[in-house]
Amino acid sequence: TSVSSLAAIDLGASSGRVVLARVGPDELDLEAVARFPNDPVTLPSGLHWNPLELYRNVLLGLRAAAAASPDGLHGAAVDSWAVDYALLRGGRMLGVPFHYRDARTQVGVDRVHARVSPEELYQRNGLQFLPFNTLYQLAADPLTDVADGLLLIPDLITAWLTGRSTTERTNASTTGLLDVATGRWDEDLIGRLALPRRLFGELVDAGDTVGPLLPGVAAQVGSDVPVHAVGSHDTASAVVGVPMESADAAYISCGTWGLVGVELEHAVLTEAGRAARFTNERGVDGRVRYLTNVMGLWLLNESVREWERAGERVDLPALLRQADQVSASVVVFDVQDERFLAPGDVPARIVDWYVERGHRPPESRPELVRCIVESLAQAFADAVEQAQRLSGQQVRVVHVVGGGSVNRSLCQSTADRTGRPVLAGPVEATAIGNVLVQARAVGALAGDLDMLRALVRQTQPTTRYLPGKGSTT
Ligand code: ADP
Ligand code: LRH
Numbered sequence: 428t429s430v431s432s433l434a435a436i437d438l439g440a441s442s443g444r445v446v447l448a449r450v451g452p453d454e455l456d457l458e459a460v461a462r463f464p465n466d467p468v469t470l471p472s473g474l475h476w477n478p479l480e481l482y483r484n485v486l487l488g489l490r491a492a493a494a495a496s497p498d499g500l501h502g503a504a505v506d507s508w509a510v511d512y513a514l515l516r517g518g519r520m521l522g523v524p525f526h527y528r529d530a531r532t533q534v535g536v537d538r539v540h541a542r543v544s545p546e547e548l549y550q551r552n553g554l555q556f557l558p559f560n561t562l563y564q565l566a567a568d569p570l571t572d573v574a575d576g577l578l579l580i581p582d583l584i585t586a587w588l589t590g591r592s593t594t595e596r597t598n599a600s601t602t603g604l605l606d607v608a609t610g611r612w613d614e615d616l617i618g619r620l621a622l623p624r625r626l627f628g629e630l631v632d633a634g635d636t637v638g639p640l641l642p643g644v645a646a647q648v649g650s651d652v653p654v655h656a657v658g659s660h661d662t663a664s665a666v667v668g669v670p671m672e673s674a675d676a677a678y679i680s681c682g683t684w685g686l687v688g689v690e691l692e693h694a695v696l697t698e699a700g701r702a703a704r705f706t707n708e709r710g711v712d713g714r715v716r717y718l719t720n721v722m723g724l725w726l727l728n729e730s731v732r733e734w735e736r737a738g739e740r741v742d743l744p745a746l747l748r749q750a751d752q753v754s755a756s757v758v759v760f761d762v763q764d765e766r767f768l769a770p771g772d773v774p775a776r777i778v779d780w781y782v783e784r785g786h787r788p789p790e791s792r793p794e795l796v797r798c799i800v801e802s803l804a805q806a807f808a809d810a811v812e813q814a815q816r817l818s819g820q821q822v823r824v825v826h827v828v829g830g831g832s833v834n835r836s837l838c839q840s841t842a843d844r845t846g847r848p849v850l851a852g853p854v855e856a857t858a859i860g861n862v863l864v865q866a867r868a869v870g871a872l873a874g875d876l877d878m879l880r881a882l883v884r885q886t887q888p889t890t891r892y893l894p895g896k897g898s899t900t
Contacts, residue, residue, distance in 0.1 A: 430454055431871035432496040434652070435861035436485050436584065438507035438660060440683040441465060441728055442500025443481055445488025450866040455886040457855060460495055461488030467526045467770075474529040474770065476511065476579065478520075482587055486647050493650035500650060501590075502865040504657040505581040506664045506857060509601035510561050513583045514574035514626070518592075519572050524580065528769055535567030542619055546701070551616055553607030553694045553707030554600075555719060558768075561602035565622055577626040581659035588654055589638045590733070593631045597655045597663035600709035602763035606692050607707055631656045633663070633711045634868045641781060657864040658711045658853075662686050662718075667711050667860030667876060668853060670883040677811045677822040678718075680856065681831025683725045687810035689820045695721065700817045711864060712876055717818050720807045722762040724831055726799045729773045732794075734820035749793035750800060750884070751836050754893045758786050759802040789887055797836075804840035811845050825849045828856035832890075842892040851898075852889040859883060 430451035437444055445461040463484040463533040465815065468475050485505075495498050514521045523533065536558050539548075545556060552562060561579075565571055578586055579598045586592050599612075604627065606613040612627045631637070635656040645651045650861050658664040665680040671690070680686040708716040731741045760780045767776060772797055782786035789795040807825075815822045825847050827838055832851040842849040853859055863879040866872040878887050892898045 429871060431501040431866055432498065432861040433772070433865045433869075434489060434492040434500055434503040435466070435858035435865075436488065436503060436505040436658075436696070437661065437664070437855075437858045437861060438465060438481055438505070438580065439857075440508045443484060444858065445485065446855060446862070447492040447494055448858070448862040450871050452872065452882075453885070455863075455882055457858060458495070459855070460491040463488075467528075470523065472523075473531055474522045474526040476526055478513065478524055478583060482584060482611050484885045485588075486644070489648045489652065493648055493652065499873055500652045501654045501869050501871070502655050504587075504655040504659075504861050505584045506657060506659045506661045506861050507581040507584070509598055509660045509662065510557075510559055510564070510577075511578050511685065512564070512577050513857060514560060514568070514570045515572055515576040515578060518576075520583070520828045522573055522582075525564065527564070529561050531567050531770065532558050532563045535565070537561035538566040539563055539620060543616065545604075545646060546698070547602065549701040550696055551607065551613055552600075552603045552605060553696055554603050555701075555706035557720060560620075562604055562620065566620060570624065571623060574623070575625055576628060576860065579659070580852030584697055585637055585654060585656075585659075588640055588644055590641045592628055592636050593633035593637055593656065594628050595659035596630050596632055597658045597711065601660060605709070607696070610713075629809055631866050633658045637866065655865045655868050657861045659707065661857045662710070662767070663710050663716065665828055665857040666690060666714075666716055667879060668856030668858075668883060668885065669828050669862055670850070670853075670880050670889065671826060672884065675823045677814055677820045677824075678826045679807050679831070681723060681827055681837070682829040683728070684723035685721035685807055685831065686718050687721050687732050687807055688714075688716060688814045689818050689822065691715040691717045691818055691820065697817065703813050703817060705813070705817055711860070714876065715813065719810050719813070721803065721810055722767055726762060726767060726773055726777075728731050728797070731772060731793065733772050733774055746792060746796055747800075747834065747836065750796035751848040753797040755794065757798055757801045759805045760798060762799075762802045799872065800834070800837050800841055804837055804844050807841050808844035811847070820871075823832060823847065827851045828853060830854060838890070838892045839898065842894045846894050848894070849892040850889045851892065852885040853883065859887070861881070
């Protein structure tokens with residue numbers, strides 16, 4: 428084993444980055460060589476992603492990563508948000524991929540549930556109900572008839588880089604069409620939903636090698652780079668990067684969403700878990716990510732966007748500091764209310780929530796931000812309790828990773844409301860999980876997830892928040 432240079436291409440729902448890492452048995456150094464926004468576009472057809480712009484930025488990022496590694500890059504791998512896809516025909520993309528927040532999915536939900544009940548679906552795929560799970564989107568997508576292939580977003584970028592079409596399993600588990608017991612495509616379910624079997628291609632696992640860059644791509648990047656499969660669902664990579672020391676820990680992967688749960692060896696398919704919307708997503712090394720989607724920093728970011736749409740510039744760190752100074756006691760609102768899912772005027776919807784219940788609504792921006800932070804922390808705490816109760820896994824410490832881990836009031840309030848210590852960081856857990864799995868694939872590291880996490884503990888600083896107290900780094 429020796430030190431390797433590896434690039435993580437991490438595409439979040441709010442921004443993307445290319446992170447260059449040096450990884451070896453005692454070393455894990457990261458540097459973001461490119462950061463770029465991931466802004467959706469509204470067309471007459473609905474709300475879409477802009478995968479070409481993302482791909483353009485990925486190439487620039489890879490070029491910067493190659494330029495910063497004089498001895499060459501030993502690998503690159505893509506992860507992104509889950510569930511969304513492109514349809515293809517003859518290898519070419521058909522149409523512009525939809526954003527999971529587009530409103531078209533409701534018809535798909537009705538169509539799927541008319542054929543297969545939610546109870547049966549849960550036994551087959553283990554997934555929490557989210558109206559945008561891939562199977563519902565496909566049931567509302569007329570292009571499935573003419574398509575001969577489907578690629579999830581990270582697999583699409585990987586295919587553009589390498590010319591190879593693969594479907595990585597952790598992300599495939601978010602389609603709703605993967606058998607939770609076997610990790611294979613559920614042929615029977617695909618048939619009953621009248622979806623063309625030809626759409627669902629070869630499954631690969633995190634750690635597999637996909638192949639070299641296409642010659643034309645290598646020319647643009649300025650170097651040849653082997654591309655790997657990693658936990659291509661960003662949350663799967665994030666969970667690899669959580670520095671959990673033992674099983675009695677919960678994690679909150681907090682970016683656009685707050686994904687709250689525990690890691691298990693086996694799926695839990697109880698009716699209570701289904702009712703509480705707990706999911707069994709596939710993790711790296713066959714682990715189960717038993718978690719639930721909490722609305723997350725979307726509430727804060729979409730509020731800021733709404734104010735910025737009105738032509739202002741908002742300084743988020745300054746606003747968070749002002750929110751900390753709010754002395755009025757805060758009534759928490761239900762962040763899981765479905766009205767908050769769609770893009771738009773989130774602040775007005777929050778005010779409505781309070782008014783409908785006869786509570787005094789927040790009267791200033793700092794007060795509104797404070798309500799969001801406290802309400803998110805309460806939802807996180809509720810989800811941690813549920814994860815413990817539904818899985819039987821004792822939770823003694825709560826890890827927060829992702830962008831939310833640098834939000835101090837969110838972390839402190841989560842410690843207070845869970846009554847458990849919160850360990851915050853690393854902020855780039857997803858990129859870390861991505862490169863750790865690559866490092867193992869190229870032989871720079873060996874061992875199971877516990878050993879990978881030990882390296883994260885050894886090299887990455889975390890901040891500890893104690894309930895009712897303050898924080899220490
Ligand atoms: P995603 O992967 O879903 O795009 P990230 O994990 O990158 O999300 O988190 C991004 C979010 O983290 C930002 O939109 C912001 O809300 C929060 N964040 C990032 N940096 C800071 C900071 N310095 N202070 C407060 N919040 C921050
Ligand atoms: C977080 C995430 C989450 C999914 C959602 C669509 O980025 O991948 O795990 O549920 O996006």
